Amino acid sequence: MSNDNRSQDSCSIDENIATDDDYACPICLQPITQKCYTDPCYHQFCLYCLLQWAEHYPRCPLCNTSSTAAIQLVSGKITKIPLQWPQHYKNSRYAENRQDHYGRDPCFAQIDAGLGMRKRKAVYEYKLRRTINTATGARRTHVIQIPELLKSSIDAQRCRLWIRRDLQVILNTSDVDLVELLIISLVKQTGKLDFATDTSSPSVSSFLGDKTNQFQDELCAFIESSLDIYSYDRYVAYDTRE
Structure with a gap:
């Protein structure tokens, strides 16, 4: 140079x-x-x-x-x-x-979990957008809902861990069992992540409010990624620019 x-x-x-x-x-x-x-x-x-x-x-x-x-x-x-x-x-x-x-050693799992919570809080608080890896440099990744994939994946342990963690972040409580069961039941029945238009009572959107759409989009992206929760936290990037 x-x-x-x-x-x-x-x-x-x-x-x-x-x-x-x-x-x-x-x-x-x-x-x-x-x-x-x-x-x-x-x-x-x-x-x-x-x-x-x-x-x-x-x-x-x-x-x-x-x-x-x-x-x-x-x-x-x-x-x-x-x-x-x-x-x-x-x-x-x-x-x-x-x-x-x-750290990839299991002894760092607790540290990873704490940092994952902090990252998810920032994602929802600031409505951060996942980055997309294309030549155009677009900043938003789009997910396509595949009913068979959603139905077969939603009750898996990796998804339940992610759902519980993000619900705890959004609702600011560890008591999320009811909402977790609502989400899993709804997706297994319909094969869709469409909580905003769900008319059941109580509905998922009645708990998540204005974060409903972002939550379902993030959940769909996580399911499609096939990553475990810690790898997802490490390697999925978000655009923090204005």
Whole structure:
């Protein structure tokens, strides 16, 4: 990289730093730690979030641009970390600050669950949108409801865990048994996630209120993902920009 390009890149990064104090990482939805930028599209993330994302999908979570490196500005100098990263990065200082967020050892399950709750609260409180990985960079993923899939999946343990967790977030209570059973029963009967037009009494929408549509959309996306709840929390990104 030429000195001119380095100066131009550094200037661009400095401008972002001056205005993004409240920006949340689109992957973990937490305040950014070890800020980095994707090369070449300059979207910002926590460094370790981006490294772990790239391990599974080496493209920017926001615009789907093929990303070659994570860029950091340290003491006025630009450092590039390849996203096709070697094994030693996993044990380096870059992993230390986020290791507790994404530990794969079972002993981190409780930490993962707590961080998952925080992420889901942010999703519903700020009506965050999942990012879509297309060349157009659209910010909203759309789900297609498949009745057979919904009926066969809704009562599975992975779905029940997700339903209970998100209901607890939305309703701010651990006592969600009734609503959970309503949801499972309705989907098994109809093969649809259409709680907003449900006329049964009590209805799901009478509990979820204005979060009904977002909840059913998120539930459908989770079912289609085939991920477990912890993997879904780690790797599904949300657009936190205005």
